[in-house]
Amino acid sequence: MILRTLRLHRFKWLLLTGYLPLSLLAAALVGDPVRWEDVHWLDVFGEGGGALMVLTWSLLILGSRPAGTVSNLLFIGLSLILVTLWQDNLDEFWTIPDAQLWDTWLENIPMPVGMAVLTLGLVRWYEEQRVLMAQLSQRERFMREHRSIDPVTRLASADYLNQQLAIELRRARRECSPVSLMMLDLDGFDLINRRFGAHEGDRLLQAVTELLLLNLRDGDLLCRYAADRFAIMLPQTSEAMADLIASELTSAIRHFAYxxxxxxxxxxxxxxxxxxxxxxxxxxxxxxxxxxxxxxxxQTGSGCHAMAG
Amino acid sequence: MQWRDDSLEATWRSPDTPHLPAHHHPALLIELAHARGIPEHRLLRHTGLFPEDMRRGEAMLSDRQYRRLIGNILEYDTGGELALVWGRQSLPGHYGPPSTQIHNAPNLAEALNCLHHWRHQLSPLLTPLWWHNRQWCYLLWTTAGAGRRGPFLVPAAMAAVYGLARHRLARSLDWHFLFAAPRPTSPQPYEVNLGPTVRFGAGVDMVVLPVEDLYEPWPGRSQTAFTAAAHEAERVPALNGAGPTLPEVVYQSLAAHPETPAGLDDTAGALGLSPSSLKRHLRDYDSRFQALYDEVRLHHSLYLHQVMGLSMEGIAERLSHGDRANFRRSFRRWTGLSPAQYQRLLPE
Known part of the structure; x- marks a missing residue:
């Protein structure tokens, strides 16, 4: 997965991995080597270690992101910071004459520019995340627990539902407005699995997930309870409203031409x-x-819904 | 009664005998696991199995490879859901004559007989056994031969019979599922795949079903197909000659005299082995003699209670020469429950 994403950023990586040995070569050609005893190892540890960390960050960030403006900004920012730290580190091993202005520049200019670009990238990332969160709100509400996501439907699992219900029930008690919970189950799902295979069954579950998401309000939470059973939490919802939503959802599925x-x-x-x-x-x-x-x-028959007494 | 066999078989299949067609139920498990995000190469790691061989329908698995496959799946925490989903769809399946026979069985009782007959192909590491009284049928599996794979294979086996019965009877079933394991953190998959009556920490793994469900005729069956498949199966070499596993042989030899079972030395002697090599061979199956011995005694005490209607005192009389405290201790060691606690878990 990480390798596939990193392939999207091939050219950026080539640029970076090309730059590091080139600057090493330039320092070796122009500078005088520092005697081994005179190397300040604490500085090497600080600057070199910092450079290594920044390299790891860019690897992790680019490995988890699609190509695009935000990724480019983050990459440029981090690379500039890396250039400064790397150049500082090279200076510990080679004394570069003051006449070589490029060395002084490389040690000073890229860092603040890089920080500015990185900040801009982070602001864009924040904006992007807000858009994504709006898209995902019916799936995850206000919390994100990537460990409890069901691999088939990409919905949260029953554990997450449990946590969210606890929060919502506390609020219901405080504000005296009830929480409704709907369990929705496909009729004869077993038969579909047997007739078309488990792969088709999973595909149907994914399609039904999208259909349900389209029919839910903001603030509702859709989870995969287990197998073909979905759990839908409807906060601040009266009995009549929940009844209406249940009949809407079941009729949406009935009219679905899968x-x-x-x-x-x-x-x-x-x-x-x-x-x-x-x-x-x-x-x-x-x-x-x-x-x-x-x-x-x-018991009443397929396509029905019932309220708990 | 399906589980007592007086003829002691002195031959058994080695854990390395390839006897299980990989494109049968193992392939279904691999497909399902793959669809749930476990990469195929991880699933097949160290099994010696290649996807191409499996698709050509040529690969045969040995018990060791099969155990390894289940072990690979167990490394990924799926909360037990995969076992249940696999089980629900695995019967009657597409496994040649055994599937034809099970699909066309006149009722569940006959289907269970087929399942027992083809156990070496359909549930290689577990032996199904069941008994019934006038009201309830009790279905359980000998698990001492499955070792650490038991917690995966037993729920799958339960779900398989339940899925089969639901599919063939085409109505909802009110069965009781008892699990020895403590309640898992996410019990929801059990509820949805097996129905609402699932109990954990129940001492034994067992399905309790109304006896009517056992004999209710199955619709749309063919008597000819059912009989013909049995004859056809005799001519398929792959279906015959696998033989039982060593734990199954030991279980059966002990179950022949459950009230005075032989010890390790006598059992080894009857099988033509030394006690230490019997222990070693059993370890090769991830099994232990003591576990088999305890399982036989537990199953027999359940049988005496559920079918013969004996009270716990009566059972203590038969199994521990009237030493009730000793029997209670043994029962607690087998199940983690006292006999009275266990009785309360069963449906009235």
Missing amino acids: RSSKEGERVTVTASAGVALALSASPEELMQRANRALSEAK
């Missing part, structure tokens, strides 16, 4: 939903009640 990836065959999908509402309850209790409501809905 086509299989190989033959393009139309697969009819229906979903059942169970909703539970609470002002004060533990997250586990609420999940249990929503699950019970879901099994009641399933």
Whole structure:
């Protein structure tokens, strides 16, 4: 993964890895070597170590980012800082005559310029992150836990739901406005897996995830509970509203024209939903009640929804 | 009763005998694991298996390779979900005559008989066993032969039977799933894949189902296909001659006399081995003699209680010569529960 992303930044890397040996060569040609006993090792450790750190940062940042303005700015900023630290470090080993103005420049100019460019890059990164967060808000709300993300649907898992429910239930108690939890389950998902294979089943789950996200409000949270069951937290939502959302979601899925990836065959999908509402309850209790409501809905027939009594 | 076999088989398959077609249920597991983000080369590491051979349908796995494959998957924490998803889809499967036979079985009881008959292909490291009284059927697996792979393979085996029954009966089932393991941090996959009645810390791994589900006729079956598949299977060399594993042989020899089971020395003698080489061979299967011995006694005490209707006192009488305190201690060592606690976990 990191290698694939780094390949996007091939030319930047060539530039950097080309510069380092060249500057080494220039110092060796122009300067007089410092005697081994006179080298200040503490300085070498500080400046050389700093250069190494900055190199690691640029590796990590570029390895995790697509190409684009923000990546370029971050790269340029870090590279300029690296140039200064590297040049400082070379000076510990070679004494370069004062007549060589380029050395003084390289030791002084790139650092402040680099810092300015890096700051600009960080500001842009912040703006970019805000746009991304708005896009992801129904998936992750205000917290990010990359360890609890489901690999198939890229939704948060039940553990994350548990945490968020605890927060939301505390608020519900304080503000006396209930939290609703909906469990939504595809009918006959097992049969789809058997007929079309697990790969198609996973693809369907991804499609349903997108469909559900489109139909949810800001502030709602969609999680993958387990297998084909989705959990949707609806903060500050009354019973009537939750009922309406449940019927909207199940009918959105009923009218969804999903086509299989190989033959393009139309697969009819229906979903059942169970909703539970609470002002004060533990997250586990609420999940249990929503699950019970879901099994009641399933008893009624496919494509139905039920409210917990 | 499916689990007592008086004829002691003195031959067993070595852990290195290639006998399991890799393109059968192992391939389904590999596909599912791959779809969940485990790279294929990681999955197949040190298994000696190549994807091309598997796709050509030529690769045969030995028990050691199979265990290694499961071990590779266990390195990735999937919270037990993968085992359940794999299980739910693995039966009847597309594994030649055994699958045809299971799909066309007249009912679940017959399908379980097929599953037991083809256990060396369908669940190579676990032996299914079950018994029933008038109300409930108790389905469990001998796990002492699966070693550290048990916690992955047992839930998968449970999900496989449940998935099969749901698929063939096409209705929801109210089965009880008991797990010996403590409650995991995320029990949700168990709930969704196995239904709401899942209990952890229950001493044994066991499925308890209404006896009616065992004999309810399956729709859309073919009696001819069912019978023909059995004959067809006899002519497929790959399906015959694998033989049991050594832990299974030992289990069966002990289960032949569960109330006075032989010790290590006598069992080794009956198999023509020295006690130390029996221990070594069992270790090669990630198994231990004591674990097998305890499992036989536990299963027999469950059988006496659930089928023969014996009270715990009666069972102590049969298994520990009336020494009740001794029996209670043993039961606690096997299950971590007292007999009374265990009884409360079973459905009324």
